[in-house]
Amino acid sequence: MDIFNSKEYEWSDITAIVAGRPVTKIRAISYVKKQEKEALYAKGNKPHSIQRGNKSYETNITLLQSELEAIEAASGGDLLDASFNVVVSYGNPLKGDVIKTDLIEGNEITEVPKGMNQGDKFSEHELPGIALNIKNNYV
Template identity: 50%
Template sequence: MPNTFDSKQYSWSDLSIVMGGRIVTGATAVEYTKKQEKELLYGRGNTPHKITRGNRSCEGKLTLWQSELEAMIRDAKDKDILKLNFDLVVSYVPEDGGQTVVDILKGCEFTEVKKGMAQGDKNMSVELPIIFLDVKPQS
């Protein structure tokens, strides 16, 4: 087995986000986390004996142009995107031919919608927090 690895980095231009069967061109940021509750298990003495595990959870956020948000609201049932349930596909496809990585965020739902602008802003970006069931790598 060789003792080297490919350490090429991905850039924003290598990233595509697909929601509802289409590439979201007005996405300006995406972030997602998968975590698990962990706790030290104490018994005799004052040092832990094990690490116990609890529930897992997934959360993140998607930042979009206001026009993308308004299009989702227009097409959502009851004009309420908090009722939407969707998979979000995040793919990293480097132009230089490096490894393609695809993460599928299963069962996403937005948890809040907050709009705002300030003097001098040229456009509105809306950060939409999400929760989801799991991150599945595409096989």
């Protein structure tokens, strides 16, 4: 008898390695692959094909300040000068999950915002970036 497993990956089962170090004070991570595409028109009013242009890769990592400080120190003090890989694994083998791993190559942060507000219990920092490549289901 086949068993249907509708379990989804959970945030608690994500492992992220940034610049070679496992990060535990990560609050969010997102990354996107993009490619320029344009419909090619010729005779008639319908496109004949879709032309493809450059690919681009955007990232966004949200960390607590202590993790940000540790990564800045590991990068020599200025995170804007660092280029590093990010490995993101989804799943928990102890729960029987199939582990899926994505590799973000050559990630570079484009902004390092800092600040806090009165009443904040912690400081969270969203770090946008760009990368050279994103390999999904990396082995």
